[in-house]
Amino acid sequence: MSHYYFIPHTKIDQILSYFEGNGYKCLAPRHLEGGISYAPIRKAEDLPWGYVDEQKPGHYQITKTENPQAFGFTVPTASVKPMLFKAKETVWKVKRDDSGKLGFESVVDVEKIAVFGVRPCDLRGIEIQDRVFQHNSYNDIRYSKRRENQFIIAMNCGTSHFNCFCVALGDYPRADKGYDLALTEINSGFVAEIGSDKGRELLLYLEVDAATGAQVEHALNLIDNAAQMQHKQLPPIKEVEAKLMANLEHEAWDDVASRCLSCGSCTNSCPTCFCHTERDIPNVLGTETEHTREWDSCFSIDHSYTHGETYRENPKYRYRQWLTHKFSTWRDQFRTKGCVGCGRCVTWCPVKIDVVDEINTICK
């Protein structure tokens, strides 16, 4: 048995029917509303064939080309995060009867989701969030259940956008772990690697052949090429971690705060940000209420509100919290870095603030 297999494009529909037959809802990148985003997919033709994207600070554009690839773009608008740590969900419900008795009930969904096409950076994002919601002092049963029910087909990169910087963080645009299958798209299909028994079963079902030496070389060259397309540079991450915390009063914090809208587009598009708030949504009669968990942002002015005091009322403290947390204190908290270099915070910042530039200014 070879380490690499080849799945022709013509077998995509078989992959999708395998998922359907095994009770998975399959999500894949699709061309929707001017962006490439994860959405349910039923047929191979639903994939964004030929679409490429251009991402720059505060800029996102997609174009249809003659490119015969389904995954010719870089990263989807949002990461896999919303499938595991939902933007808004009911975590528990409580009913109150006439006597005032409260009946609490945990809410956990059991949907099985297969994701077809997870970029290596987003895969690392999942691994990082696992450390927050699973491999931590406390576990979130909702997150764990979804992880258990998830099937991941990783998609190595054949191209990078202007804001990509996984290489500058010491990573590479190739999936290294945390997948069931990892694919690299070449001309007429995918070179595949197995990451788990679940992935092995899918490959057996597909009855595919081993990849040829030329196909494998082509795939690996494409990945190297994607890595070489990245131009952003950062000091070694350990140095960044130390210097950010050593420069908490740097004048650059004031400068970036004057440009920053504090809109939270960066944190809300980040694959690793986990801040959330909780809130009650009662029914009109007041007999029942749903307790929700929804994404929050350290850029929200109320994020640090405690007992009558707002600790980070000044926007420079909010920006500093985001950057120092993501690129420094995260290490102490979760034994890993907090950024995967997907570049979404740069692309989706309406005022083009580039974290890499800000870090380089402060760490100079």
Place this chain on the structure above:
Amino acid sequence: MSTPDKLINFAKRPKIAVHKFSSCDGCQLALINDAVSLLELATIVDIVHFAEAGPLDEFAEVDLAIIEGSVNTHHDVHRIEMVRAKAKYVLSVGACALTGGIQALRNFTDEKELRHWQHDVYPEETEVIIEGDLATAKPISAYVKVDFELPGCPINTGQILRAIRQILFGVEPEKNVDPVCTTCKHAGVTCVMVAKNESCLGPVVADGCDAICPKLGRGCYGCYGPAKYANMDAMIAKLKEMGLSDEQIKHKFHHINSQAITFHGVTARTISQ
């Protein structure tokens, strides 16, 4: 906000009135649209005055008066003072009641120009401007003490029902403090400013509308008023970079919530100049 802790004495079965001032009735409709919920609400409160829905008893003593609309005339002033005197709590709803609404654009003009507008707006010669009456459209809070406020143009059904429910639970209604961008990102809406170069006020405007415009591919126009934190300088710099002139930027904010204090730096200059 006044003393919401007094809600401790809020009646078990409160009397509620809904009043209209100068407005389009859209906020009242938000309450009527979901008829089932309104009927449910009516089983636990007494709705004593709500002209749009039926009951009429304008100056009844109530626990909660819900006010839609802005104050435009001496008669309005008299009415709102009466309403306030008879209500334990006042909840202002909608852009008109909170900032004067779209009609408060008249505050930027003079009587001569206003007559010109009247001619443009109404199909035939209609005398809506009364000689010697108030020269401005102002929020409810400019005339009487307001306990709670809900922004929006119009407010939405979930928002008003939730606010009433919270008051019934004895707490002040939760405020929307975050910008519209929050909802867009939560809902997976591709940013219209980044991806389509649409000028959008979302980064400085309060959430609460469920990002209805960006979801349709358009920029936010600011119906819910300013977000709790709004970096207006950065927003204006962005709009300029997108190619909008000073005049166009001013007009962006000269709209539904033109009198909101946060927008003053942009709107204070008069339109006519």
Place this chain on the structure above:
Amino acid sequence: MLYTNDAYTPHEAEIVEFIKDHHDIFTIRLKFIDPELDSKYSFRPGQFNMIYFYGVGEVAISIVNDRNHQKGRFEHTIQVVGRVTKGMMKLQTGDKVGVRGPFGTSWPMAEAKGKDVVIVTGGLGNAPLVAATEEVLQNRNEYGKLRVIHGIKSQDWLIYQDMYERWHNSPDTKVMMATSNEDPVDNGKWEWKKGFVTAYIPELDIDFANSVVMTVGPEPMMLAVAKEFIKAGAKPDNVFLSLERSMKCAIGHCGHCQLGSQFICKDGAVYPYPACEKLLAVKGL
């Protein structure tokens, strides 16, 4: 640990007594409805619970041990500050709330054995240290001298008066009160002073080098207490304080309580002074 399954969902508890302590401070005495939880539940002094007010939300409140030392009972003293606590003010005996916990680190009760113990609190900072004080008094022979210093705006703000009187009359224990706003009137029960809590340092009559200081109050107060006690000879590692930041989840997931690398909810709230000295010195961290 109590929660191995779902740490997000509260458990039903009944208010066995609602006590109004002051015009905007109240105490709820609680017990769990579920008999198994009721028999298993225990907490360490300094830990907190998340208290859920039906239909509105949760708040993090430190646990006060039951005033009657009744098994399966615990208390929370709450000051009206925000939306949730304002609403909770109208709870009554017999009402149900949700409770999950206990969370966070605790006071160094074991480390303090054989040492003099100084409890320094300000405002409602006395609540998080009631359980620690009671533990010293229940194991009186295992600890050295006990000094309880409490600072308040004015005398009429004093809660827990019966408790303070009992403490003051316990062996080798002194209660000392300081008021910041007005001259206190001697109530004949314990000492009063106008000024800051640290004004009592010279007259504590303790072995500072062999003492443990536990303090809760506004951050500037705790920092001043730490500095002054260290100056008087207390070892920095033996000065402990309890921090407060917004908490939505209490389990290190929601991100609100972060202070540098710390999640106050699970890494704190009780810290040795050297562990948080630098973090507290940075404005807006």
